[in-house]
Amino acid sequence: MKIVADENIPLLHECFGSLAEVVALQGRDITAGDIIDADALLVRSVTKVNRALLSQASSLRFVGSCTAGVDHIDQQELNGRGISFSNAPGCNARSVVEYVLCALDILADRDGFELEKRKVGIVGHGQVGSRLYQTLDGLGVEVMACDPLCERVPDVRFESLETLIQQCDVIALHTPLTRNVEYPTHHLLDYDKLSQIKSGAILINAGRGPVIDNQALLRVLEEGLDISVVLDVWEHEPDVNLDLLARVDIGTPHIAGYSLDGKITGTEMVYKGLCQTFGLPARVRLAAITPMPALNRIAFNDSATAAQAAGMAMKSVYDLRRDDALMRRLFRMDQEARCIEFDRMRKHYCERREFSTLTVQARKCEAGVQERMKALGFHLQVS
Ligand SMILES: NC(=O)C1=CN([C@@H]2O[C@H](COP(=O)(O)OP(=O)(O)OC[C@H]3O[C@@H](n4cnc5c(N)ncnc54)[C@H](O)[C@@H]3O)[C@@H](O)[C@H]2O)C=CC1
Numbered sequence: 001m002k003i004v005a006d007e008n009i010p011l012l013h014e015c016f017g018s019l020a021e022v023v024a025l026q027g028r029d030i031t032a033g034d035i036i037d038a039d040a041l042l043v044r045s046v047t048k049v050n051r052a053l054l055s056q057a058s059s060l061r062f063v064g065s066c067t068a069g070v071d072h073i074d075q076q077e078l079n080g081r082g083i084s085f086s087n088a089p090g091c092n093a094r095s096v097v098e099y100v101l102c103a104l105d106i107l108a109d110r111d112g113f114e115l116e117k118r119k120v121g122i123v124g125h126g127q128v129g130s131r132l133y134q135t136l137d138g139l140g141v142e143v144m145a146c147d148p149l150c151e152r153v154p155d156v157r158f159e160s161l162e163t164l165i166q167q168c169d170v171i172a173l174h175t176p177l178t179r180n181v182e183y184p185t186h187h188l189l190d191y192d193k194l195s196q197i198k199s200g201a202i203l204i205n206a207g208r209g210p211v212i213d214n215q216a217l218l219r220v221l222e223e224g225l226d227i228s229v230v231l232d233v234w235e236h237e238p239d240v241n242l243d244l245l246a247r248v249d250i251g252t253p254h255i256a257g258y259s260l261d262g263k264i265t266g267t268e269m270v271y272k273g274l275c276q277t278f279g280l281p282a283r284v285r286l287a288a289i290t291p292m293p294a295l296n297r298i299a300f301n302d303s304a305t306a307a308q309a310a311g312m313a314m315k316s317v318y319d320l321r322r323d324d325a326l327m328r329r330l331f332r333m334d335q336e337a338r339c340i341e342f343d344r345m346r347k348h349y350c351e352r353r354e355f356s357t358l359t360v361q362a363r364k365c366e367a368g369v370q371e372r373m374k375a376l377g378f379h380l381q382v383s
C-alpha cells in the first residue's frame, strides 16, 4: 500500500509506517501527479482535495484529513469516485477553547475587567462552541449561543446573531466555512454586522478567516469602531493583511487548535478511519507514545485568589502573548517571505499541551480557587 501524506501530520511514520510506504510531502504542494498510484491520501487543512487533485488518482480508496474543518475537501467528488473519507471531528476542540480562554485572560489583565461580568456570545454550538459554552457557564459567565442548525437543548440559551451582536461584550466565532447552503457562513460578519458590535466588545475568530469579511473589518477599525479583536484565522492565508494585523489586539497564525494533544488525536482518528477502510487492525496506541508534558504540576498556597491562580495556571500552560509576538515579525518581511514564515511558524509550533495535562494542587486553597481550576479543565488535586 502507498500513502501520500502531509509532512506536518504528527507521528505520521509511527502511526502509518508499519502499514504502508509513506511518502511525506508539503501539504500545500501535493499535486495530482503525486497521488497517481497512491492508495490513501492524508492531509491537513492546506491541501485542497478537489476534482483537479483527484483527476488521475485511479488507485485511491481513502482520504483522511486530520482536522476538524472540512472546507478544503470536496466530499461530493470523493463520494462520486467511491473514495472513503474520514476527518477528526472534535480532535482539537479543547485546544481552541483554551486558546479563547487564554486570549480573554490576557485582555482581562490588560484592560482590567473581570470575565465573570461580561456577556459572551458564541456563534456555532458544535464541538468547540458547546465546550466553550459549558466552560464559561461553569465559570459563572453569562453565555448565549447562536446556531440555527443545532438541536435546541434546555440548558443552553440560544439567540439570534443579531441579539448576540447587540448584547454581547465578547463574540466568539466557531462555525465552519460554508457557501451555498441554507445558513452560509462566508462573510457572516460583513460591514453592516461588524458596525453594530457594541463599543468596547471583544471579537474573536478562531474558526475560519473568511467567516469575517476582513476588508470590512479593517474598514470599521479604521473608521474608529472601538472593539478589541483576536484573530487566529485570516482571509487568504498564508497571505496575512498587514494593515489588519496592525490593528488587531491579538494575532496568531492559525494555531488555536495546535495543542499537541489535539493534533495527535487528529492523527489517531484518521488512522482508525484508514484501518477500517482497508480492513486492518488498528494496533498503534498513540497515547502510549505521546510525550510527557514539560510541566505537569503546579501548587498554590492558601494566599492565592481564584482569579490570580487561574491566570497563573493558564499562562504556565500556554502563554498566547508569545504567539502574538512571533506573528508580528511578519511586519519585517516582504509578501513572499511572510507567506513562508506563516507556514514555518505553524510547522515548527511549540509543544503546547492542554490544561488537563497539568495537575493543580490547591489543597489549602479556598473553595473558589478549586472550583475555578476544575471549571477550566485542569486536573485538580485537593487531598
Ligand atoms: N483555528 C483553529 O485552529 C481551528 C479552527 N477550527 C474551525 O472551527 C470550526 C468549528 O469547529 P468545530 O466546533 O469542531 O466544528 P463543528 O462542526 O462541531 O461545529 C460547528 C457548528 O457551527 C454551526 N453552524 C454552521 N453554520 C452556522 C451558521 N451560519 N451560524 C451559526 N452556526 C453555524 C453548526 O451547526 C455546528 O454546530 C471548524 O469547522 C473549523 O473550520 C476547528 C478547529 C481548530
Ligand SMILES: O=C(O)C(=O)[C@H](O)COP(=O)(O)O
Residues within 6 Å of the ligand: 008, 043, 044, 045, 046, 066, 067, 068, 069, 070, 092, 254, 255, 256, 257, 258
Ligand atoms: O482542525 C481544523 O479545522 C484546523 O483548523 C486545524 O487546526 C488546522 O491545522 P492545519 O491542518 O492547517 O495544520
